[in-house]
Amino acid sequence: MTKTVPAAATARCRPKIETVEDLRCHLQIALELEHATIPPYLCALYSIPDGSNAPASALVRSVVMEEMLHMVLVSNLLNAIDGHPKLAHAEFVPKYPTYLPNSDQSFLVDLLPFSRQALDIFLKIERPTPADGQPDPDHFHTIGEFYLGILAGFEQLASTPDAERALFSGAQSRQVTGASWYYGGGGEPIEVHDLASARRAIEEISEQGEGYDHTMWDHDDQFGEVDELAHYFRFNEIRCERRYTTTDSPHQRPTGAAVLVDWTARYPMCANPKASEFAGQPDIHAMMMAFNSRYSALLRALEQAFNGEPAALKAAVPIMYELKYCAQALMAVPSGRGDGTTAGPSFEFVG
């Protein structure tokens, strides 16, 4: 397969975080970054037929749930400093294959079915930050370094009590809080209104997500949850077909019980589909457009929810189910590429 390598993304924020506007811009990037991970994870998840690969499916699903929580946390961070999260526009959605926004462009992210190749990409996305990782909001190597940069920005802009008050000027009503409308699972939204709560939100994202290479477990005592592995290690359990034990070191391969993975039990979705390539196959094209139209409706509902109407999340949840059904229907149809692949969701925004 030949890859179209996209032109290097032009930096959309001024490098470095020196002003509130810089911080808002980088938090918008953070929102795009969190979102950019979800389509590839969903392609892997939905390509697993219901009932097969139960352990792998549950692990991938648990990561997706947390990425959705991270989007909520980032939007709370952005709303706390009077920003306006934007989701319902074409630029919000990456064109796969894509580099992660503001990354060092060391790898491309593809939309692929559940496979070792997909897991290898996931492991790169979620790679742990070294203990001496440095803040880097503009050309990060690990997502943890990006968030270290965000945190440094918050700390610098809230260095005095007066500055902190001025920075956190967003309306409280724009925060997504509690468990009412946020469909739990990945954890709970943290309400952000000062530097301490901003720090908690950022730490939650980093600990659940990539983790640090000196600790694998996300110790989340707040809700009495069992200790969970950070995403990198969860994906590595699937990739290595083996569980970690509590005594395994983060630098080793897992040594626990076998995880049964059947790499063939999945729909062979074609890599990085686009609706336009199916223009000559009207039935598939209509299914792709149906998916994209629901996906765009979801982004609109989320934008509404993150801009002062948290109750809009209630309407977003059924759309997420529709997306699953649309995606699985596509994955059951031959792609016409003549290589044994099936069609799949393209995650394109339609206005």
Add this chain to the structure above:
Amino acid sequence: MQYDAIVVGGGPIGAHVAKKLGDAKKRVLVLEAGRAGGLTWEGYRTYVDSFYTQLVKDTNSPYPMNASAPFPHETDLARIAKGTPDLTGYQVQNGPQAFASTYLRQLGGTSLHWLGTTPRFVPHDFHMRTKYGVGVDWPLTYADLEPYYREAEFSMGVSANRLDQEMHGVWFGEGYDYPMERIPQSYSDQVLDRATDGLTVDFAGRAYPVGVSSLAQARNSIPRGTYRPVGAVGNPEMGQRCEGNSACIPICPVQAKYSALKTIAACDHDYVTVTCQAVVSRLIIGDSGRITGVEYIQYETEGGNTTTQTVSATIVVLAGHAIENAKLLLASGASNGSDQVGRNLMDHPFSYAWALAPTTMGSFRGPLQTSGIETLRDGDFRRQFAAFRVDLSNVGWDIVNYPPDSNVNDAVNAGLFGRRLRAKLADELPRQVRLGYDLEQLPESRNRVTISNEFRDAIGCFRPVIDYDLSDYTWQSMVESMKVSNAVFERLGIPPEGRFFEAPNADDIPDEENYRAPDGKDYKLNFIGAGHHVGTHRMGVNRFESVTNRDQRSWDHENLYIAGCGSFPTIGTANPTLTAIAVTLRSIPDMLRQLR
């Protein structure tokens, strides 16, 4: 190993006893006859997959048959020929009516396949003798149980709004509301709600309202306050909300519905040991009358090798289901000084009426059930005939003919295909309406579980032998319930000739009676079971008429508790699990006093 308590059975009752005693740092051994399959997410998924592949999706279809711990299946049921016991299934049915209800022997018990409907009893349910001159009184009142209802509702995770449930004198402790908001009512509920506005029926000379209200359900919804929904065992992100998969019976694919697996998983496993594939065969009674040991048969594989072992503990709690508890007591010659063990078996005989409405009901949207007609659960008419809940189906005709598959079949057989087939289904399915009646039954000595040396299972344990019939109290109510169906169908614009009160193929229904009502008219009545087995070891105020005291402690053996739905002196109209858990939670302090 000396245990503080042995709990026989790992269903909702056994799980709650284990959880509470374990939390109090007592050493508990749970002996479960069935297998532990559902305790891991992967294991549970095998049930879901099995369900998807079954052609007959009955209550126990997802759960593997088990020769070493057999259980009844709906497909076992046949109409009983006079004088000839039916031996088709696990239960030996003496009749005259078939006892048409099933349960499940598997870790998690019948809560694996239940619907999750959790109304409270109404206060008069506890005083049927005093208030209405029928049945018996309970040794407990609503006020005695109210705090334990609250605890049970939080423990299982019940979704409901208090205001919807305050009916027939049901009251709630100060400031209480359910842990989660009510599950939204379905479109068809709303159609029926509007249609029944201001509707009444005349029962025994008085007008009673017929109104639709939201059901309390142990399925996850939007949490209130600090409560957090409990998701799937081994996959906690799954099942935090009901997704409307509409397979609650026989299995919730995401575990948004409560099952006892959740309570077992929440036990303190430093104190609670769960041993599965261990069928308790006998209680060993010491000279003092105390239970000195429990004999159980452990099997390695279903139908395979067995070993018999004994274990002892300070107290023994039977929580193996109304039928299994009675069977074990009879097999052990235990706790039967009153001769009440196994007697007073009750269920909610379930009859129904169905029709095709002239306009859409919006059927087939939402989970299986979200509302009921609850207004006829109490009233003076209970002096003459049974009260009932009216069960409203969100899946059209439901058990009448198992739509939509059966409709597709019929239409294809009639030569329809393509657009015409789709048009016919799209037109008819949403117009299907079915009203179901969960009818009260009085305790009767003749309705009973017994054992016989003739009838044993593969590992030598007794099979339950069942004698079962309905009395006029219930038959008459079945006739009276037609007034409700007719009134509702009238409001929906369904003409009399379009209303049906029998199954389309009545031969498929095991139970039928030609009943002459007090008005002299003859009715052909049929019913099935609701799966609400109660009464086989009832509580009471003295050792002559009951098996246990109000703490579910045996009158005859001071360290034996016999817990669950079998403890109910009368059945009321509520689905029994919530009340059985509340009664059991109320017994915990008495158990702990013995373990001090």
